[in-house]
Amino acid sequence: MEGCKRQVENVAALKLLQPGELEVGETIWVRGYATAGDGGAKAAMWKPGCETPDDGGLVHAPAGGGKGRWMVLHGGVGRFRYFGVFGADIAADDALEAMLADPSIRRIEADCDLNFMRRHRIGRSFIDLDFNGFTVTTAGIEPAPPNDPFAAVFFFSGEETGDVQRVVLSASLAELEERFEVADAGAFEVGDWWIVRCDRRSGGAERELEKLVKVTEVTDRTHVRLQYKNGWALEAGREIEYRRVKPVVQANVRNMKFVANGATEATGSHPLAYEYAVECDAVGIDATGTYWPVVMRRYNTFYVTERCQLLNPAEVVVGGTGYLTQQIYCLYGHVRDCLTSNGRHLNDFTGSAYCHVENCHADGDDLGAFVTHGQYEHDLTYVGNSGLMSFANSGPTWGESAKRITVKQHVASWFLAFRKVTDLTLEDVHVFARAGVENSHNTGSFWLNADGVQMKNCTAEKMVKFKQASARSDRPVVVENCAFALTAGRRVSQEEVASELTFRECRFTAADGNAFAGSGSVRFQDCRLEGAGPDALPIRFAGSELVFRGGEISNSGFRLIGGEVRLEVGSGATIIGSNGEKAFFSRSKEAGPGAASWSFDGAISLAADRTTAHFSIEDGGAVRDCFVRNSSFKGGRFAVSEGAFGAESCMLYTSNVERGVDRSALPPESASIRHREGNVILPACT
Structure with a gap:
């Protein structure tokens, strides 16, 4: 006044x-x-x-x-x-x-509950919509176009200018390169925004590069520097397209309770969508009953989605429905402190990079709370979240690829990253079995691509399983300080796994007839392997090298079923108990072509009964050499079938201590087979 x-x-x-x-x-x-x-x-x-x-x-x-x-x-x-x-x-x-x-x-505020009957397309920048916690409804809203997740009540969209340029790369565009080749740098100015997109690798949507980026420097007449480090190398001859856009900037929506109406794509509603948007935040949106994603983003850069929730969306089976937020071709986003209940996905990245998801939690998450589509996502980080995770799992149309994803302090019922996910890092991630849900037999397990994956301090109640869909990484596959319960009869690694797997200070429980079915080597350092009981079947091993140093094997063991193979056990490794095949280490008659090399050095093997073999080499198992040194054996027996050692084979068994071991099945000594001299052979304790 x-x-x-x-x-x-x-x-x-x-x-x-x-x-x-x-x-x-x-x-x-x-x-x-x-x-x-x-x-x-x-x-x-x-x-x-x-x-x-x-x-x-x-x-x-x-x-x-x-x-x-x-x-x-x-x-x-x-x-x-x-x-x-x-x-x-x-x-x-x-x-x-x-x-x-x-x-x-510059700011629009609500002072009461509001109802909207139209779907608004907004080109405004520098505007805040603050609903101050009041409820937004959409009773009587106009029908949405078919299959349009951008038909939100509030759709903020920049626009393409029509300026387009294409270039065929004269030289390879390296990974993490920020200087991009263009046809004519004169069309670019510092501060301009462009969509940069490469050609398809296949007939689908398989593109390694598609982002909204800003020009930060014109370096010469055919190169510009972009505000983005390229995530995937592109070889010479590939084509890149540039489209200049005018994005909306700093258009934010805050503090809204949204109650949707309608259960179809025509009658349903959702609050917010952004396309060609920079620094546009969605904060404090609490939605119920939406059809398409609560916050839909495409070509967004520098944004925050924070303190948003989704309860009981109207649809979760149709692709794209029931999300809290979907982010397509997005950069530098931060999603934090968000919740979903009974939704499809809490967070979906498609072709996105350099984004962070923190303190987000989902219940009723059987369809996957945290996912990437597999369209060449890279450099994504998840910290302190809960809910089912599934990376690069949407099929070959998109490329099934992701790179450098890091997950820390996470709990889930299932963790899937078995497509072309490269250099996955997991720390303090725990998966728990759930009964009474779809795919309950798979819950409590990790499914991982053996391509540079590294794990630390993780646990699984039912299984860890490695597949191999790609071999792009220079990193070794290393698993440290983890604990995995195994499910009887299931494979720990699939047949296609050729990568070397290394386990350090890990614990495996409930082993029973599991298998490392891949051709690669497997190394255990100071690990504990526990069978499900004294009658549990040993682990089948089809790889080229098995190393078990330090640690302990109880009521389990390994049966070599592959071809050419090297076995090394030692450095204080202790093997105790028995198993269902009465042999700690054995070579199958059905093993593939090729000879085996056996090495025990510093092993301690304690059989629970006289029939359990410390090692069993069956006829036809084809031995190249067998070296047993500095080890001790108690009880049980050695089992070597006649004919296991051929003319070019050798066995050296020396500097060992035996107590009460039945050695009657060792082969006769010869110039190439020695197993008596240099050992301490004691009777069984009475």
Whole structure:
């Protein structure tokens, strides 16, 4: 009211004032929109000669027509109550459009619940929509176009300018390169935003590069520096397309409770979508019953999605539905402190990079709370979240590829990263079995691509399983300080795994007839391997090298079923108990072609009964050499079938201690087979 010479009761009374009686710049206090005190009070200033259309809230024309307008003094903050919207009984669409059309308004605030009946496409930058915790509904909203996840109530979108340039790479574009080749650098200016996209690798959507990036330097006539380090190398001859865009900037939506209506793509609703957007945040959106994602993003850069929730979406089976947030071709995003219940995905990245997900949690997450689509995502980090994870698992159309994903301090019922996921890092990740849900037999397990994956301090209640869909990494596959329970009869590594697997200070429990079925080597350092019981079957091993140093094997063992293989056991490794095949280490008659090399050096082997073999080499198992040194054996027996050692084979058994071992099945000594001299052979303790 300060500065106002007089007052009127409402907007209608304001409009009845005669222009000829008004002073230039005169300010009048309007006590209410329809009636004094109804909440629509505002100050309005007379602007003679103005012909701006009356918008019903910020601009009022005299009732008698003519020039001159009452301009509401809003101080850059628009309010729905200026338009007489005091609740959801009056549609808020016209008021919203009017406030967005005024460039002097930088903030729009709600003072009550609101209902919207239209789907708004917004090109405004530098605008905040703050709903102050009030509820937004969409009763009677117009139908959405078919299969359009951008048909949100509030869709902020920049635009393509029509400037397009294409270049065939004259030299390879290296990984982590930021200087990009262009056809003519004269078309680029520092600060411009461009969509940069490479050609497809296949007939699908398999592109390694597609992002919204800013030009930071024009380096020469055919190169520009972009605000992005390329995640995937592109070879010479590949084509890159550049499309210049004008993005929306700093268009933010905050503090909304959203209640959707309708269960189909036509009748359903969701609050927010962004395309060609920079620094656009979604904060405090609490949605119920949505169809498409609550926050849909494509070509977004530098953004935060924070303190958002989704409860019981209307649809979760149709692809793209029931998400909290989907992010396509996005960069530098931060998703934090978000929740979902009974949704499809809490967080989905498609073709995105350099993003961070923190302290987000999902219940009813059987469809996968945290996913990547597999369209060449890279450099993503997840910290302190809970919910099922599935990376690069949407099929070959997209490339099934992701790189340098890090997950820390996570709990889940299932963890899937068995497609072309390269250099995955897992720390303090724990998977727990769940009963009574779809795929309950797979819960409690890791499924991982053996391509540079590294794990530390992780646990699984049922299984860890390695597959090999790619071999791009220079990193070794290393698993440290982890604990895995195994499910009887299931493979720890699939047949296609050729990578070397290294386990350090890990514990495996409930082993029973499991298998390392791949051709690669497997190394155990200071690990504990526990069978499910004294009758559990040993682990089948088909690889080229098995090393077990330090640690302990109890009520289990290994049966070599592959071809050419090297076995090394020692450095204090202890083997105790028995198993269902009565042999700690054995070579199958059915083993593939090739000979085996056996080495025991510093091993301690304690058989639970006289029939359990410390090692068993069956006829036809083809031995190249067998070296047993500095080891001790108690109870049990040695089992070597006649004919296991051929003419070019050798055995050296020396500097060992035996107590009560049945050695009657060792082969006769010869120039190439020695197993008596240099050992301490003691009877069984009485």
